[in-house]
Amino acid sequence: xxxxxxxxxxxxxxxxxxxxxxxxxxxxxxxxxxxxxxxxxxxxxxxxxxxxxxxxxxxxxxxxxxxxxxxxxxxxxxxxxxxxxxxxxxxxxxxxxxxxxxx
Numbered sequence: 160x161x162x163x164x165x166x167x168x169x170x171x172x173x174x175x176x177x178x179x180x181x182x183x184x185x186x187x188x189x190x191x192x193x194x195x196x197x198x199x200x201x202x203x204x205x206x207x208x209x210x211x212x213x214x215x216x217x218x219x220x221x222x223x224x225x226x227x228x229x230x231x232x233x234x235x236x237x238x239x240x241x242x243x244x245x246x247x248x249x250x251x252x253x254x255x256x257x258x259x260x261x262x
Contacts, residue, residue, distance in 0.1 A: 166193050166200075 169189065177186035
């Protein structure tokens with residue numbers, strides 16, 4: 160059989176015509192010959208899904224580490240801003256609530 164044929168092509172172009180001609184055993188054997196192809200494709204999809212799961216778990220873990228790092232930096236930045244007299248300007252207040260710059 161041509162290795163370039165897909166399982167759908169085999170079904171439509173080979174198996175269905177065999178069934179229409181009454182060659183049921185040959186059609187069944189052709190379906191069983193495709194079993195390995197279908198199993199390989201199913202394994203590839205499962206492996207891909209598993210890789211995605213691993214990637215998303217790594218991304219989530221990295222984001223948690225980044226969140227912890229940023230959270231720990233904010234109090235230091237806020238305290239430094241208050242000590243320097245910048246007030247809420249350095250902590251990110253909206254423009255309408257910012258203190259005017261010192262002369």
